[in-house]
Amino acid sequence: MNNAQSVKTGARLLAVCAVALSLALAVFSSPVAAYALTTSDMTARPNGNSGSDVLGGTETRISWEGQAAPDESVSSLSFTLPEGTRFSLDNAKLTLLTGEDRMTRTKVDARFSSEGQTVTVAIDGQVEAGAYYRVELYGVEFPTSGGDMAIKGAASFADGSKQELADLPTIKVTSVSPADQFARYLEGQDWVKAWNSNKFLKLFFNPPLLVTSFPVVMNGFFLAVGIVAVAFPLAIPVGLALSFMRMSRFRVLRAIAATYVNVVRGTPVFLQIYIAFFGLPLAGVEIPSFPLGVLVLGMNSGAYLCEIFRAGIQSINKGQFEASRSLGMSGAQTMLFVIIPQTVQRVLPTMTSEFILLYKDTSLLAAVGVMEVVMYAKTIVASTGSITPYIVAACFYLVFTLPLAKLVGIFEARLAGNDAGSAKKRPRRLKSAVRRQAEQR
Known part of the structure; x- marks a missing residue:
């Protein structure tokens, strides 16, 4: 009995193994689905002589190459371009590449059409099976934002089957600013070519370079304005404190202020910048470039x-000091509420001139690597060999300084008018006082 049961159990195991083996053979021996059309290559190149980089907003040529299966003939191809991509079907073509090196090209009659972002290539007639196809699209402009652009593709075959094109590589597109686009437009203009044919004009006033330099140098302009916007408010209390020390009754304070003012005014600010930026690190004091530039x-x-x-305070009539004291005001109150307001009014034109000088002095920070106006212009000059970026930098200085200079003139004219008016009023007041005294007598 035991032997009979063992035989039955063994038979069952053999049957199960046989079934499992047959299923495995059925699975692994079934044909694996294969693509009837494989992508061999897909590239993008600029249409013009603008290098090898694909730039957004610039006309680009896209070429696709694919190999059909030996038993398949393609009837149509379609490619879906990224959103925002502009393209033209002019000069688009489909060719067959033959020969061992695939250098022999045979043009195929095909109709190109588009719907939305999809370009369809319908092949007229029958193409031999297993052909090697090449599709070329000209005038393709990718979005100016740039990035990795993915193109989708599909194919239809003579037997009615369809297939998605797999493994299409993404195209890396470099972003392009509106200024760069406008500069490229200018480069193609006849008047710009004639202008740049003159060596002097091209060196100093190259129109495309003027356009592309403007947004770059503007970054330095904002930094320079930021430096002045922080440095000048810092300089005002420093100047006031030093002026009070210069007029102090204490000899020590006068000596300290006089020494500081004479040393700073007697040495070039360029040298002071070098001492601060190169001397302090050697002494172990590390300060970032922006705050250090502001401080210097x-x-x-x-x-x-x-x-x-100091000159403004000393120009105030001493009688106002005495009158304020007679009204019971302390020295600090007299200075704060009487003298300083009049001083500011008188020195405002000179302060504005100092503000202009301070803004221009920010250009000296380029020598120590601070990315202000001149430094940005210098980097462009180093890469282009043109002086045009320096002209752009000069424009940024003039845009800031000319209105301020005009403002200084207005302040000076008003101040002169006020002084003249005061001078005219004094004799009248004196005559009135004399007349009243005579009448009383």
Whole structure:
């Protein structure tokens, strides 16, 4: 009995193994689905002589190559371009590449059409099976934002079957600013070519380079304005404090202020920048470039504002000091509420001139690597060999300084008018006082 049961169990195991083996053979021996059309290559190149990079907003040529299966003939191809891509079907073509090196090209009659972002190539007639196809699209402009552009493709065959094209490589597109686009437009203009044919004009006033340099140098302009916007408010209290020290009754304070002002005004600000940027790190003091530049320029301007404020305070009639004291005001109150407001009014034109000088002095920070106006222009000059970026930098200085210079003229004219009006009123008041005294007598 035991032997009979063992035989039955063994037979069952053999049957199960046989069934499993047959299923495995059925699975592994079934034909694996294969693509009837494989992508061999897909590239993008600029249409013109603008290098090998694909730039957004610039006309580009796209070429696709694919190999059909030996028993398949393609009837149509379609390619879906990324959103925002502009293209033209002019000069688009489909060719067959033959020969061992695939250098022999045979043009195929095909109709190109588009619907939305999809370009369809319908092949007229029958093409031999297993052909090697090449599709070329000209005038393709990818979005200016750039990035990795994915193109989708599909194929239809003579037997009615369809297939998605797999393994299409993404195209890396470099972003392009509106200024770059406008510069490329200018490069193609006849008048620009004639203008740049003159060596002097091309060196100093190259129109495309003017356009592309403007947004780059503008970054330095904002930084320079930021430096001045922080340094000048810092210089004002420094200048006021030094001016009070210069007029102090204490000899020590006068000596300290005089020494500081004479040293700072007697040495070039360029040298002071070098001492701060290269001397402090050697002494173990590490300060970032922006705050250090603000500190150096602010302390330098404070020395000049000291003399401006001192001259303005000393120009106030001493009778106003005495009148304020007679009204019971302390020295601090007299200075704060009577003298300083009049001083600011008188020195405002000179302060504005100092503000202009401070803004221009920011260009010296380019020598120590601070990315302000001149430094940005210098980097473009180094790569292009043209002086045009320096002209752009000069424009940024003039845009800022000319209106301020005009403002200084207005302040000076008003101040002169006020002084003249005051001078005319004094004799009238004197005559009135004399007349009243005579009448009383």
